[in-house]
Amino acid sequence: MTRAICRSSTDESEAQEMTQEVKLSSVTQSTVNLVKNIVGAGMLSLPHGVAAVSASPQAVAPSLILTFLAAVFSAYGFVLIAQACEATGESTYTKVWAKSVSESTKLLPAVACLAKAAIGCIAFSMILGDCISLMLAPLNLPAVIASRDAVILLMTTVVLYPLCSMKSFAPLAKFSLLGVLSNFYICAFVVLRCLDHSYRKGGSLVAAAPAAPQFAAPTGAWHTVMSPGLSVLLSILATAFLAHYNAPLFLEQLAPDPKTGKKDKRFVVVSVLGFCTAGLIFSLVMVGGFLTFGSSCMGLILNNYAAIDSLALLARAAIVLSLVTAYPLVFLSLRKQVLEILGSKGADFANQRPRAMTISLLAGVTAVAFKLRNLGVVAALAGASLGTFLVYVAPALMVMGAQRRGLVAQPEGPTGQLARAVQIFLVPLGLGLGVIGCIQCLK
Template structure:
């Protein structure tokens, strides 16, 4: 194994800044092709939540806007937001529930940035163990990030159309979720697909959390000097599930978990800082460094490795492509982001989409590059697993992550249970006994899988390939095509050459999404379980 060091931060920043120039965000800022009346600003009122909230972007954002899979907006635990009849009058809103562009951008970043970002270095390692592997990696990341921003913005445009078409209707007709958009454009008979997608996203996220929690507390146990069974991964997964995850998932009120948001944000920033310091030339994980004995505590499979394999086949890029889908997955909350945007308009929503996704792209790509340039081809599916248990900086990061993920599990688990009950019981009354059995079944199966699977990167990549591709590249374009065709047929939308080009582009995105789902999922399995075939 060849161990070599590079000026990590300098290379990472140079490549990142170079590839960021390729981001084509101008189309997000322009006027949309959709021809409608101008959107009206609306005041917002709340109504009692119901089982349909499983479909809502609010429901998923409550789950995804949590630390290390996004920070939690705990005021979002209030009942869902609906537009009031004032929207029909075009009166400006003074509702405190509305978000400025700055606030919405911050929430969008929190919704995307999570534990998945710590798997990205492994996505680059799947492509090769030389620094130039970051060039195609960043190119892929920028391209898919730009497409993700476009489809997120596309959702806002479709919601704006739905708002204008229901301007004379009651507030109940206003679209506040992706499920409602599906009902309107596709039909309610298949809306269970959105519920299923929500359930599977949450289930995959919880599984990744359980794997990471097992690794995290195993490392913390080793840092504390524990040995044997107490420091085994399996024992930590079981104990955390029994005494941490399960009790938290049975909570009826999540108000006590508010500090988790702050801990998660601090944890992610601390991790980025520690990774940057450790990546500096001559740093603690450099073969030339004699300041620490960190490398001596690690098996050879975790040592920095460069130049042994070189660049792999082009098909290996599908692993990172799948992970990228998870990194930008906030589209289920798209309708709510649009509805709660202060002085909402397509142009302002374009600004939000551009700022939010550009920030996520820059931060995620930076951490991806820094992690890869520290460990190269040996990057694990959870990059913190590469750092020594004697490393105080890494230990601090693990501690903050462990606390944040436990709290986050409760939010994700709550939506997971709700969507599961909606699929199985279809609107019937959910008793406490049903909730208890559902919690036991879901936590039990997730724990069993976490004991068998030990690679969080595989779960992140596989979830991104199947569900991320559907929610980012397939569902928004499908809704757009249905919406524009319906309005072309009824004469409310002119079939211009620009619209024809955009409709063709969206058909291409659907094909791309299907390809990334099938090929990306297959390549993820091969990379994780049959790497000798690559």
């Protein structure tokens, strides 16, 4: 659902920049880092998105097409942000907006990025509570320590607060490989359980599953395509592919072409490879989870697997370890966004009372995580309200604004006019998906 919702959406570079000089990355290194930045907890809600479309296996084909289109448009939005950065000479999402669109409305992307970071932390807390409570279920421990809310509270006070209070998060960067391996294991696990039929009728684990798999008879391709649930899937995809707040950082760290000294073509290659690779991983988890449980897919697909499933236990342990090490980095993003909006007064408070600042933010995140139960709804609502703006609308507006202000040349020729048409199309597309997605999620 953040790397979301969210996903492990903030990579180790944010921690390293606190103590080290930025090192330029090759195309391969940048692509790997981008995949790590995109692929995360957000993919765990995708089967729920397909289930919102239809309970029929026929929903798989249109869902795969939507995933491909979402990857393409997300990559294009990522490239547009880089173009806006180069046109304005700025290196943050908010500053690029202020210089290319409007200084008076710069709070709009700032608030969107703040809300995205907050929802990322909330989603992480929800996943930790769900997964650890299921891991503890076979032990028959008292609810006071093994219930979902108790786990969230204990993890926040005993584990997350000390980690988020560290003066430097650089030591956590070494655990980035752990997150990558955990995501690949979860992907392989979901596909394996789909293929071995353990949760099908007569399967060895179906009786122990929280909800029996349910599928509907085929209803026709047109009925599937016209399902209002498509907006839910698109919203979750917007959250899953959301890494655009880091586009300026990736551009800054990408090594230029040694022949031309420019980065634009290299950045396009990184964006296409990164988002397409992430789309492939998302497709495997999405299809594998849905074809295993059908309309019974929960907002967090790992909740569908039996507590006695040993491979599911390892999958939950993997995501817990990954999220625990990634949480402080996502929290750092939240803290930065809060301080950017509060200005000098907020910075003074954070410097004078850093622990109070950390406790206040964690308390707010934890309180919301207590109340919210369905990660799929959170991911879909976040994607509809924030993801569509940050991925589709804002990048197009920033590039067109830079062109209008003369910061970059107007598009010329057939290719330039096509690019202009796509940019114009992205604005109503993002706004429309956002409105429809929010309405559908709140029903």
